[in-house]
Amino acid sequence: MLSENMQKALNNQIRMEAESSQIYLAMASWAEIKGFEGIAAFMFKQSDEERLHMLKLLKYVNQRGGEAVVSALDEPRLDYTSFRTLFRQLYEHEVKVSASINDLVDIALSGKDYATHNFLQWYVSEQIEEEATAKVILDKIDLIGDDKGGLYMFDNDMKNFTANGHNIVQ
Numbered sequence: 142m143l144s145e146n147m148q149k150a151l152n153n154q155i156r157m158e159a160e161s162s163q164i165y166l167a168m169a170s171w172a173e174i175k176g177f178e179g180i181a182a183f184m185f186k187q188s189d190e191e192r193l194h195m196l197k198l199l200k201y202v203n204q205r206g207g208e209a210v211v212s213a214l215d216e217p218r219l220d221y222t223s224f225r226t227l228f229r230q231l232y233e234h235e236v237k238v239s240a241s242i243n244d245l246v247d248i249a250l251s252g253k254d255y256a257t258h259n260f261l262q263w264y265v266s267e268q269i270e271e272e273a274t275a276k277v278i279l280d281k282i283d284l285i286g287d288d289k290g291g292l293y294m295f296d297n298d299m300k301n302f303t304a305n306g307h308n309i310v311q
């Protein structure tokens with residue numbers, strides 16, 4: 142059985158993952174409108190993954206005798222000035238998610254909830270990967286700047302990257 146405290150924290154994370162999915166979806170739609178198919182494909186896929194992160198948590202809460210909450214979400218407020226600003230926000234968002242997962246681990250440990258601690262290890266590893274991916278992409282886009290040719294090639298790279306799975310981080 143989950144403690145009240147743990148359940149509340151997990152429910153907050155459910156909301157955070159759902160909002161992550163919305164953020165990626167908004168970014169995907171923007172990139173699609175701009176004609177950047179590769180970036181859009183990457184963002185659509187990330188959005189789906191975040192939804193799965195949300196579902197995994199929701200099912201865990203219910204499975205442990207708790208009650209998962211499906212709450213209203215904030216509309217993503219993003220700065221679409223450039224791809225650089227977009228990817229910077231993405232990276233910063235993932236860093237925020239990692240901090241939130243770490244807080245959950247803390248709560249699990251201090252409440253001696255070893256089952257939840259064990260469950261959360263999947264998220265800890267996932268966040269290492271997601272943060273690293275976002276950082277590599279951000280570094281690449283920082284190099285390209287606003288060069289149109291560079292962006293076109295980057296979009297193509299993203300297309301292959303999404304089609305071949307996540308192996309941009311070596």
Ligand code: OFO
Pocket residue numbers: 158161191194235238264267268271
């Ligand atoms: Fe990328 O955030 Fe989920 O875990």
